[in-house]
Amino acid sequence: MTDLTSMTIAEARAGLASKSFTSLELTDAHLSAIEAARALNAYILETPDQARAMARAVDAKIAKGEGGPLAGIPLGIKDLFATKDVRTTACSKILGNFVPPYESTVTSQLWRDGAVMLGKLNNDEFAMGSSNETSCFGPVVNPWRREGSNTSLVPGGSSGGSASAVAAQLCMGATATDTGGSIRQPAAFTATVGVKPTYGRCSRWGIVAFASSLDQAGPIARTNRDAAILMRSMAGHDPKDTTSADRAVPDYEAAIGKSVKGMKIGIPKEYRLDGMPAEIEKLWSEGAAWLKSAGAELVEVSLPHTKYALPAYYIVAPAEASSNLARYDGVRYGLRVPGRSIGEMYENTRAEGFGAEVRRRVMIGTYVLSAGYYDAYYLRAQKVRTLIKKDFEDCFAKGISAILTPATPSAAFGVGEKGGADPVEMYLNDIFTVTVNMAGLPGIAVPAGKDAQGLPLGLQLIGRPFDEETLFSLGEVIEQAAGRFTPERWW
């Protein structure tokens, strides 16, 4: 039998359908791989018993011909998704041993379609981070290493556990969330495909909230096709999330292999940063050349407010976070640290429960919303956000189908290497991805090459609202041209 963990979802789907193996066999293979890869710290909770029970149940359904679109496919779930009766912490001490009595809409749709849960995946605390180093469970290690080096590298963040697990073949695909780049940046760091859908495409219900106007769930997978398969199950209207879009979910997989001939692809000049590594520049030109030879037309476009997206984000996101995280007060769930009064109890609980990055963001958010500063910071940032969105609208109005950019300004860096002295150093990781969240657009990160040290690099495609299909078609062109990248096993 071929190695069950190295298959794509599409291949496993075919193998399950032809009865070449069972979901239980597929699940067991992954559970063994997880056990052997604990050095990566990708899973913060393994759920083998539940996984086997789900696999057995779905095997019975497959036998009766009742398997759903994801029947028998083992997945990892980011710990930001509430999973019924399975500990969910957002990788924060403040949630402690929180065991949700409900299931997030997105994961419930995956189980509805027959997927199997292997466990919960590590992430930056409350999804605040770009390296997965802020997790209360410790950092995740990237399965990729620089050639000839055994330095531990970060997998990116906040969905670092998801990206690391998918790249290391510890699950066939994973759920993730993206507020400023948290799906696409780790995907780029690990040579996986990460999709940040249009705001409203996936329900946010049951996902631990960070910044509600920016948060969006999406998949990380090893191929564009696999990501498309997962998207179809994750997307859809949910009456429990009033911002979820009430529109039909297309068959995203049908977009794989579709011609991109005649499509106009925007190349935004503002993304050509001073001091950008030559390798990133080269990758970007290569990506453009691939799309061109597939028949697309390249057009230079301008997104003049690009440089303001990251600073505006660092007002809007912390402001929303400070409001969302007010609920963690030691009263209804999670950690409680006693105090002489209820006020002191709140303060002690939040001081001990939140890590340094979360404390910092809650404080900056509190400041920019406080009396006297609201207009200067928050209101101005929301106006800038309008301008950022208008840049994209103007671009799409000129007939641009999608925009091609680098996914990240660098390849993966070492654990402990960045952000120690100045938090802004870490924030700059999201410089190419954050605009997409600010404008509510869909974006995809696709593996496109390697740097001189052998580390993966990704390209990003940004689409029109609710046009994820075009991104999958274009992403597939890049995948076919660039090939796939798998880390060498050292763990």
Next chain:
Amino acid sequence: MSVDAATVRRIAHLARIAVTEAEVPHLQGELNAMLAFVEQLSEVNVDGVEPMTSVTPMEMKKRADVVTDGEIVDAVVRNAPDTVNHFFLVPKVVE
């Protein structure tokens, strides 16, 4: 703009996060680094620009005014640090 030590203490209190005196200078430095970074927004001309309130143009749906849930008190309190008879227990608030 930048914040002084007193402002750091005030923000921490507003955010209900206990901060020790020893932590103040460090936090002050970090907050000021962030504020210096966002300062560049002041160069953008935002005259006549509407602040964004919804990133996708959608009309907010209203739910039907019907009971869809309930009778799950055990589930509601099951994660609470301290309860008595299905009530959340907190330190005394009214003397």
